[in-house]
Amino acid sequence: MTHSPAGPEIRFESVGLTLGRTEILRDVSLRVLAGSVHALVGPNGGGKSSLVKTLLGQMPHRGRLSIAWPAQPGTIGYVPQALEFDRGLPMTVEDFMRATTQRRPAFLGRACGQMASIDAALERVGMSDKRLRRMGALSGGERQRVLLAQSLIPRPGLLVLDEPMAALDEAGIAVFEHLLADWRRDGVTVLWIEHDIDAVARLADRVSGLNRSLLFDGAPLEMLAPERLLALFSARPRITPAPVRLGVAA
Numbered sequence: 495m496t497h498s499p500a501g502p503e504i505r506f507e508s509v510g511l512t513l514g515r516t517e518i519l520r521d522v523s524l525r526v527l528a529g530s531v532h533a534l535v536g537p538n539g540g541g542k543s544s545l546v547k548t549l550l551g552q553m554p555h556r557g558r559l560s561i562a563w564p565a566q567p568g569t570i571g572y573v574p575q576a577l578e579f580d581r582g583l584p585m586t587v588e589d590f591m592r593a594t595t596q597r598r599p600a601f602l603g604r605a606c607g608q609m610a611s612i613d614a615a616l617e618r619v620g621m622s623d624k625r626l627r628r629m630g631a632l633s634g635g636e637r638q639r640v641l642l643a644q645s646l647i648p649r650p651g652l653l654v655l656d657e658p659m660a661a662l663d664e665a666g667i668a669v670f671e672h673l674l675a676d677w678r679r680d681g682v683t684v685l686w687i688e689h690d691i692d693a694v695a696r697l698a699d700r701v702s703g704l705n706r707s708l709l710f711d712g713a714p715l716e717m718l719a720p721e722r723l724l725a726l727f728s729a730r731p732r733i734t735p736a737p738v739r740l741g742v743a744a
């Protein structure tokens with residue numbers, strides 16, 4: 495019997511990020527409830543990817559960040575923003591899946607049972623028949639399905655999705671919606687960056703609006719009212735450049 499992964503609660507407390515002289519995130523406090531589908535929306539460059547990268551340990555940050563797992567720490571799955579592959583790169587879908595889902599070095603061979611999980615994940619996203627295609631020869635939507643497939647191994651308790659629907663066609667969107675329904679049923683926590691406001695209204699439990707700082711956070715029906723969205727997408731981020739630290743001559 496496979497046990498359902500139960501997801502963690504995530505807390506961002508006064509999280510800030512300054513890169514060079516630009517303040518990317520300011521004083522972001524946000525709670526993502528365990529087992530919820532929580533969407534992050536906001537304009538391009540508003541800091542959504544940066545916020546999730548602080549969570550994944552890929553960006554430095556100020557403030558506090560915590561991931562509280564219900565029992566022992568589980569697996570975090572991540573779907574990055576669309577990846578580009580050179581058409582000539584001799585890497586098939588299967589090679590990519592092996593490389594991204596195996597912890598031990600490839601020269602030690604395949605881990606036992608790995609191919610069975612890869613088969614199941616590719617099946618789930620409808621990519622089994624394209625497993626021997628080169629990554630660079632796939633359409634944007636097909637690549638996006640493979641990115642979703644790699645996030646399923648090992649079974650995640652927390653999923654961080656950066657615009658997973660970006661290149662998906664209608665059939666791909668249906669695949670994504672099925673995955674989301676399964677994650678919800680299994681109590682997986684999903685933190686989901688999305689530009690498609692209708693999809694967020696339909697599928698998320700909660701939504702936060704981010705434009706460098708947090709502009710709103712609540713139930714989609716309430717938060718996605720036209721006037722709130724207008725304020726989020728038309729506001730220039732109220733960002734002040736970080737103070738210049740002048741070197742002091744010795």
Ligand SMILES: Nc1ncnc2c1ncn2[C@@H]1O[C@H](COP(=O)(O)OP(=O)(O)OP(=O)(O)O)[C@@H](O)[C@H]1O
Nearest residue numbers: 513514516518536537538539540541542543544545
């Ligand atoms: N490594 C970096 N160094 C300097 N600036 C960066 C770096 N990464 C991101 N930025 C800047 O931080 C800002 C926020 O970028 P981020 O990608 O987090 O926004 P986003 O809301 O995810 O945007 P999009 O919806 O376009 O993906 C942008 O102005 C971006 O240029």
